Amino acid sequence: MNTASLSERSRIWRLVALHIWQRSLKWMHGGPLFRMQPFSAVPARLLIAPQDLRTADATNAADIYGGRFLFSGHLVETQGRSPFELQAVHEDWQRELHSFGWMRDLRAADSQISRQNARALVEDWIKFCGRWHDIGWEASVVTRRILSWLAHSPFILQDGDHEFYRSFVRSLARQVRYLRQTINETEDGVERLHAALAMASACISMAGQGRFARQSIRRLDQELTRQILPDGGHISRNPKALIDILADLLPVRQAFVAQGLEVPPAMVQSVDRMMPLLRFFRHGDGALAHFNGMGSTPSDLVATILAYDDARGAPPQNAPHSGYQRLTGGNSVVLIDTGPAPAIGVSGDAHAGCLSFEFSSGNNRIVVNCGVSPKSNPAWRRVSRSTPAHSTAVIEDTSSCRFLSNRPFGHILGAPILSGPVRVPVEREDDAAGSRITASHDGYASEFHVLHERDIRLAGDGTVLDGIDTFSAIGPVDSENRYAIRFHLHPGLRSSLIRGGSAVLLVCRDGEAWEFEAPGTEVMLEESIYLSDVYGHRKTEQIVISGAVLEAPSVGWQFRKTATAKLSRRGTSDFDEPDELPLEE
Template sequence: MGAFSEQGRIWRLLAGHAWQQTLKWVHGGPLFRLRPQPGAPSRLLIAPQDLRTADQTNAADIYGGRFLFSGHLVETHGESPFEIGGTHPDWQRELHGFAWLRDLRAAESRIAGQNARALVDDWMRICGKRHPIGWDVPVVTRRVMSWLAHSPFILDDGDHDFYSRFLKSLARQVRFLRKTINETQDGVERLQAALAISAACVSMAGQGRYARQSIRRLDQELTRQILTDGGHISRNPRAIIEILADLLPVRQAFIAQGLELPETMMLSVDRMMPMMRFFRHGDGAFAHFNGMGSTPNDLVATIMAYDDARGAAPGNAPHTGYQRLTGGKSVVLVDTGKPPALAVSGNAHAGCLSFEFSSGLNRIVVNCGVSGRSNEAWRRVSRSTPAHSTATIEETSSCRFLTERPFGRWLGTPVIAGPSMVPVERNDDDFGTRVSASHDGYVANFGLVHARDLRLSSDGTVLDGIDSFVLQRNPGREGFYAVRFHLHPAIKSSFLRGGTAVLLVCRDGEAWEFDAPGSELALEESIYLSDVYGHRKTMQMVIYGHARENQTVSWQFRRTAVAKLTRRSAPTGVEEAAGEFQFVMPEDDSFDAFEDTLPEAGEDWSDQT
């Protein structure tokens, strides 16, 4: 029955994809290019702000014909970058998205402005009507937002002919988005397209007849995609960052133009801001759940500056499916949700009941996160259950992803089967916070329900956990389990008491002891994929057992040494979480040996599995 259900989902996906591609061809294909284009707007009224951080050092490279995008360097040798073939698709998406205009603008030079105009003119001349990647909806969305935000820089010192062609091309791209938004990939891409259309209606003159339509569509997408607790329907924390980075400038443009803010827009921002705090550890990094990789700290800090309330992070996000436990300076974040809907599960992970644990500025237990490299093999690894700090049965994932060829090439790799029941109980009292949850992702194959009970003490010095494996039926298969705790690369780990416990030492001298009485405990190599410098070698603690012989595993983290404190400012972007204290290294050299064991920044571990 389960296999038949999965096949049914695949065929429904395939039929929907075929219909969507047909409509996209009708609305945005050759017929779109052949239709007469309406008149261009007479002028631009306002330029929405670009919240993302610029790097002016890239301006010199771009002027010299060196384009480093998505980890790929292309030298043009005097040619236009839009005429060079054979380049990586990710490089082309970033090139055609024009987000790099912010780097040229940051250079604040006349030459950078001339270079920007020349490149925009090249695109209009070479790719203005068609390009296999340049006219993908997400690329058009990003280009429209970039052109609008940096239009004063692009148009400054430009002649009237360039101004007219720029507006005509911009209007054509916005019209393309209006025609194809229904065929856009559901989720963040569709919402960002709606934001780009709304931004254009506010920014360009003569768009009154489209304004109501665009605002209504934006309201629909915000209502549908932003959940009651402020999370996104994809359950990806990164989605909140990306949406707010575009939504906040659009909101400011509405205010600057004296327009009434749609109620849904205001409500969505008010809901998402607390969720920004919800997913953050003490050091400001976001927890690695369902597609979240390294945290763009500069962008997060900019977005948080728009939060007027600056309240405490909520503890419960039941609609998005997460729990947050806090005690003292300790934070535990737990994934307690079902996989997202099929259409928005392309980046979802099989990490049900996984958790991350931090103390102050030290992240201790993490998930492996997402690789910054465009590599399908690493993407599969990062989405698997063993890459998360939770339990696995027979090294299999609690979710099944679409990988069959040729369907996977057309439909991506959404979740086609996974936990359908994830009951959660939470209890807060004077002694701490307790969260109990379970999932049935292993019932079909192994007849087992995984249950996890976590309790964090009120002072944050003790985290107790119990993992249970409840037999629902006998499938006739073995039930070997592994309960994993992936450690952050900055944590030094070593066995204690003859291998029955593990000592965990943080960079600042804070120490924790991990104990799992009566269980087979191992220290093994792991990999941290979400480091800003690349893949990092790290360790994981693993408890092995058999569900028929030992159905319950108890474990505990207990703080055994505190860090030395000094009164000075916390790092940028973590003021809200860390207050006015920052941890510093002890004056003695007890940590030197640990430093020698750490991989260097940027060390490549990509050939490890």
């Protein structure tokens, strides 16, 4: 057994030991003993309701009133029963139900019926699940429910009697106490930070919290300081984390201001750092790049969050602590993953996409990563996290990171990264002619004795993107080992081989055109799939360059703009729209 395998086994056993220890502590702090404890500390009243920044859909209110609940792709009809009485329903459906995020849809309907329905459903939850529910009392679900109840408390409580008010506030306070006692056992990363946010939000929203408020604010400061990096990124390296955190952090900050309280310094600094980095990850069409767990972009929510950005300056060009680089020229944007794998405890959604890049021109996204499937399907999740699902080089179809497999511990520990790139040196040059990034990673060093280096240069006017991929041997290399350099194309493009198969023509919807070529190598067009689309999974294509590591250790390639957008008289492109139908599984 080699040293790498021993190291991975050691990490697995440490994870197992930590999991058992945390489960034991959680059972002590939030298990049967918690449920048996008397609880009389009921706040007298609610003082303020933090704002909910997420988009609501009032049309869902009628379905909920009719007992039709469509959550996580699963439709359940209650047939006159309370949804909280139902058993053997999909776990993701139950998590969304118990999180009460759909309360914003009832509020958007703004009718007497929707208010009565909201109160009835809250009463049902308190009656059937207020003491305990296996899924309803998961820390992440409790967090989302607290934030939702607080944000929509004026709507829920309007026209309600004193008994309901008392019951509502009592249940809310009990849930906050549960988080306070179990926060150290929650999953590290965004989940723990959200729990700290929920605690702080509740303590400034409810009267008479005293020392609990001070403790909660101090804990939130600690988590923000620990989890938000100096460049504004999150320790998980997931751009989606910025959206999720800001969507809850901004209302809490506003609640501090409304209450006349001093906003904690860590909260101010975290917002000021995250806002520019959120802009950093955006393409010209507003979508965020698909790195390390980022799926389709919730455009409305991102626009709402950015409206709170007072500075509204240009995005930074590099994020060294988060491990990303941004190249801009003309209307073109290139975003590159130049960071090592995140720490094992926050790598549950991280991808094996080191040195992958995304490329856009204006509103046209050209090169993308496959992204993340919105479907709760373990198979698609494994596919999306693998190196071949990214626009980078892969050796022998093997990911540059090793994930914990499903057996024997995957079902309890998830699939964190056990090993991956550790050293990712980066050099950057910016001048009048353009910007250049040179980076390498050692993700293939232990198994294949190869370092992958990528040199990318974007011209100052944004019309040419040049790249060189180099594979350097650092030990004995099997002569049979082959690499594949993949460029996944956005499904909005139409691609075709030209010049006898030595180049690829890419035509955008608005008529803009680009040519790809890799002199001296065979260029292939193969099928691919785009997972992060609002329409579902969509068929697309990928450009692939293959070669033997020893025979052709260096490959140069280029994207060159050959035509600008040309609109028809109708104000739309003469280029036919691509098939918008979702790809069936």
